[in-house]
Amino acid sequence: MTVDALLTLKEVSKKYGNRDVLTDVSLTINRGDCIILRGNNGSGKSTMLRIVSGLIPISSGERLLKHSNLVIGYTPDRLSKLRMTSTEYLTHMGRISDIPKKNLENRIRELHEFFSLEQSNTLKMTQFSKGMLQKTNLMQAMIKTPDILVLDEPFSGLDKESTAHLLNSLKKIKSHGTSILAAVHEPLLASQLENRTYWIRQGRILMDNSDNSSDQSTAFFELEGSVDQETLDRLSGLFSDVTWKTCDSGHLLFTIMQEDYRDFLLEFIHKGGVINNLTRKELKQ
Numbered sequence: 373m374t375v376d377a378l379l380t381l382k383e384v385s386k387k388y389g390n391r392d393v394l395t396d397v398s399l400t401i402n403r404g405d406c407i408i409l410r411g412n413n414g415s416g417k418s419t420m421l422r423i424v425s426g427l428i429p430i431s432s433g434e435r436l437l438k439h440s441n442l443v444i445g446y447t448p449d450r451l452s453k454l455r456m457t458s459t460e461y462l463t464h465m466g467r468i469s470d471i472p473k474k475n476l477e478n479r480i481r482e483l484h485e486f487f488s489l490e491q492s493n494t495l496k497m498t499q500f501s502k503g504m505l506q507k508t509n510l511m512q513a514m515i516k517t518p519d520i521l522v523l524d525e526p527f528s529g530l531d532k533e534s535t536a537h538l539l540n541s542l543k544k545i546k547s548h549g550t551s552i553l554a555a556v557h558e559p560l561l562a563s564q565l566e567n568r569t570y571w572i573r574q575g576r577i578l579m580d581n582s583d584n585s586s587d588q589s590t591a592f593f594e595l596e597g598s599v600d601q602e603t604l605d606r607l608s609g610l611f612s613d614v615t616w617k618t619c620d621s622g623h624l625l626f627t628i629m630q631e632d633y634r635d636f637l638l639e640f641i642h643k644g645g646v647i648n649n650l651t652r653k654e655l656k657q
């Protein structure tokens with residue numbers, strides 16, 4: 373563990389039953405780091421985030437903290453819609469963390485202001501939008517100012533406006549010195565936050581050495597079209613950086629970084645994919 377390291381995982385392995393999910397994973401989180409975890413569905417990202425947060429035991433290896441008072445805030449991939457206001461929920465979470473009443477009231481007000489969420493006395497979380505719920509999810513993780521904020525797919529399901537707001541909030545949190553470890557599926561969002569990216573593949577952790585400062589990495593393409601399921605499965609196996617979602621029109625919208633563009637397009641056309649629209653875009657910094 374280096375002097376500046378807040379948390380270190382040393383050759384950590386995790387099994388569920390007899391099944392190896394993570395093998396010999398080592399990772400150091402320093403103050404101010406923003407580390408993005410990527411990997412296919414089921415590769416072990418959430419498991420790794422829960423290990424870092426101290427929520428689940430490891431099967432072997434070591435998890436070392438800089439000191440025993442280190443605060444790690446964890447946001448799961450979704451928060452349940454509870455029959456209480458955000459203030460009631462956060463008060464409950466703050467009491468669990470032993471925050472004195474007066475400090476807690478101030479902190480809850482401060483967090484609502486920071487995330488631009490109205491501190492309503494009547495609106496229950498059952499009536500919250502996805503964006504409001506995600507802000508509350510982050511607030512509970514920050515009820516005590518965290519040294520490390522751990523985020524599991526924080527942008528999942530958010531519309532454009534909420535995504536932009538959350539991205540700005542995370543940039544601010546990062547600039548205040550909080551370290552961030554986040555699983556982010558969407559490469560464009562990941563590239564706006566990260567200072568290091570790791571991939572989890574077959575239970576092992578690999579550092580992404582691609583140079584994000586080059587002009588090339590800022591260009592990407594959006595392809596709207598359709599393709600059969602077999603080809604979609606094949607493409608997702610071949611191009612792990614390419615993401616897609618279903619648009620309102622029922623077509624698929626693929627996001628393709630410049631480096632994958634040519635090969636992806638050839639494969640897509642070759643397998644009979646239909647292109648309805650293709651747009652080149654620039655990543656805004």
Ligand SMILES: Nc1ncnc2c1ncn2[C@@H]1O[C@H](COP(=O)(O)OP(=O)(O)OP(=O)(O)O)[C@@H](O)[C@H]1O
Pocket residue numbers: 388393411412413414415416417418419420
């Ligand atoms: N509590 C558990 N008991 C048994 N197996 C589990 C448990 N939690 C996760 N797994 C398995 O461990 C593997 C890794 O799961 P994990 O949720 O960490 O992956 P992930 O990369 O976060 O996936 P996704 O991107 O789909 O959220 C999966 O095969 C999953 O089924």
